Amino acid sequence: MRLKDRVVIITGGGGDIGTATSLVFAREGAIVVVTDSRADMAERTAKLIRDGGGRVTSFGLDVLDEAAVERTFDAVFERFGCPDILVNLAGDTVIKKSVDMSVEEFDRILRLNVTGQFITARSVARRMLTRGQGGAIINIGSILGYGGTPRRAGYTSSRGAIINLTKTLAVEWALDGIRVNCVAPGWTMTKALRAAVESGGLNVDALIERTPMGRLPEVEDIANAVLFLASDESSMITGHTIPIDGGVTAYMGIGGKPSHA
Numbered sequence: 289m290r291l292k293d294r295v296v297i298i299t300g301g302g303g304d305i306g307t308a309t310s311l312v313f314a315r316e317g318a319i320v321v322v323t324d325s326r327a328d329m330a331e332r333t334a335k336l337i338r339d340g341g342g343r344v345t346s347f348g349l350d351v352l353d354e355a356a357v358e359r360t361f362d363a364v365f366e367r368f369g370c371p372d373i374l375v376n377l378a379g380d381t382v383i384k385k386s387v388d389m390s391v392e393e394f395d396r397i398l399r400l401n402v403t404g405q406f407i408t409a410r411s412v413a414r415r416m417l418t419r420g421q422g423g424a425i426i427n428i429g430s431i432l433g434y435g436g437t438p439r440r441a442g443y444t445s446s447r448g449a450i451i452n453l454t455k456t457l458a459v460e461w462a463l464d465g466i467r468v469n470c471v472a473p474g475w476t477m478t479k480a481l482r483a484a485v486e487s488g489g490l491n492v493d494a495l496i497e498r499t500p501m502g503r504l505p506e507v508e509d510i511a512n513a514v515l516f517l518a519s520d521e522s523s524m525i526t527g528h529t530i531p532i533d534g535g536v537t538a539y540m541g542i543g544g545k546p547s548h549a
């Protein structure tokens with residue numbers, strides 16, 4: 289058990305990647321605090337862990353509500369002690385042509401995907417700094433943080449920003465033993481992606497063809513990378529963003545299908 293008795297807070301823990309990550313952390317012996325703005329979804333994940341014999345609690349928590357973040361993290365502190373690990377998975381997107389996107393829509397995504405991660409990281413780091421035993425923070429990015437993609441101006445901007453926020457927090461807290469890293473998933477086989485494929489809104493074959501490894505990431509692929517960055521096995525890694533994409537961001541070849549020749 290790589291995370292035995294470690295206290296882990298997960299935001300967006302009711303989502304697809306959040307559920308898979310929470311389950312992996314519970315399996316590795318962590319005390320898992322599942323949070324999500326949808327309390328019912330957080331509790332749904334918690335129930336899966338509880339039913340499997342894991343240690344877990346859940347909270348409804350909007351990461352943009354600073355007072356609620358403080359209250360929730362205080363409650364975690366009182367019940368389990370200082371959090372050892374924070375996993376920031378809460379996030380969203382708006383898919384719209386830039387000429388039709390309102391400033392409010394653009395700002396909402398930046399605020400959730402960047403400021404939201406800053407609020408929770410700052411709050412947990414204050415507690416970790418007071419305790420003086422370090423910790424690990426894992427942010428969520430995306431391969432769309434490395435390049436442009438039509439109709440996703442707010443999303444790609446936010447994912448680009450989180451790569452640099454991760455570096456800044458990492459170097460600021462490095463001497464205190466708090467490591468800050470980020471995972472950047474490629475198009476991942478979540479329920480939302482499957483629904484988009486089924487409705488004809490997404491050409492999954494084109495995505496697979498553009499992926500050197502010939503398949504899209506599963507939620508467990510993302511969860512396992514988060515686990516690595518949370519565990520002592522990555523104790524010398526900080527400030528980095530790791531693409532979990534089967535080689536998509538490494539590929540600069542011409543045409544869709546990478547050559548195996």
Ligand SMILES: NC(=O)c1ccc[n+]([C@@H]2O[C@H](COP(=O)([O-])OP(=O)(O)OC[C@H]3O[C@@H](n4cnc5c(N)ncnc54)[C@H](O)[C@@H]3O)[C@@H](O)[C@H]2O)c1
Nearest residue numbers: 300302303304305325350351377378379430473475476478
């Ligand atoms: N699925 C992919 O292909 C993919 C690729 C790259 C990055 N990501 C990012 O990974 C994260 C998880 O993805 P997913 O597919 O599991 O998405 P998801 O929509 O299933 O999960 C996101 C969760 O965040 C919660 N959330 C939304 N706003 C919140 C707020 N203000 N406070 C707290 N929680 C809030 C939602 O209720 C939801 O449960 C997201 O940030 C997503 O943008 C996903």
